[in-house]
Amino acid sequence: MALDAPTEVADLARHARNVVVLTGAGMSAESGVPTFRDAQTGLWEQYDATALATPRAWNADPDLVWAWYQWRSALVRRAAPNAGHRALADWSRGADVRIVTQNVDDLHERAGSNVVAHLHGSLFAPRCDRCGQPFDQIDPPDEPAERTPPPRCDSCGGAARPGVVWFGEALPEEPWERALAAIANADLVVVVGTSGVVYPAAGLPSLAREAGVPTIEINPDVTDLTEQVDHIWRTTAARGLPILAACAN
Structure with missing residues (x-):
């Protein structure tokens, strides 16, 4: 019908x-x-998405949070x-x-x-977590990893953080x-x-x-x-x- x-x-x-x-x-x-309410899959099934999307998570383990967002970016690119x-x-x-x-x-x-x-914000607009300088487009890796060190800022040495608004921001x-x-x-x-x-x-x-x-x-x-x-x-x-x-x- x-x-x-x-x-x-x-x-x-x-x-x-x-x-x-x-x-x-x-x-x-x-x-x-996937929405934030959906269960994580693969490497990320043990993690709570809402817990990863916070300044606290970034400060505690930026390599973990950056890797998760790189995985999300790759997923969107395939969609x-x-x-x-x-x-x-x-x-x-x-x-x-x-x-x-x-x-x-x-x-x-x-x-x-x-x-x-x-x-x-946008998955595809990373910026420095220290000075706010925008980064050029960063292509996600072909193979997901549970931890990936974020690129460093040429201006101040800070780390590239996802260009999204986290819970609490x-x-x-x-x-x-x-x-x-x-x-x-x-x-x-x-x-x-x-x-x-x-x-x-x-x-x-x-x-x-x-x-x-x-x-x-x-x-x-x-x-x-x-x-x-x-x-x-x-x-x-x-x-x-x-x-x-x-x-x-």
């Missing part, structure tokens, strides 16, 4: 001209990128944008569709979308301001694949709703955001977004 968008959801997509899509880990799950990523790029041909993502992968960009803000100001500006200019906000438990990103749908901007959640599961949005569609990104984009175009 063909899947149809709920009537009110389809109508909102059809008439929206300035769309903000807030994406979380569920957006990339159908590309084979491909799914139908949901591609649908958002298609939607942007008929409307101003701006992506605000909590994901640290580059699948939106590879699908052809305009990413306004990577709120939690503040969001970079510039991406956050871009996200707020996008929400302020939107006439529709679509929230896809995010559990709504990580703030301040999880507060964006409520800000939109308070400003009178209609909000839609696309997620197969009930989340902490479900009661903060106007419309709910229980489906996945790869199934729902192509239909929504077709309604809009």
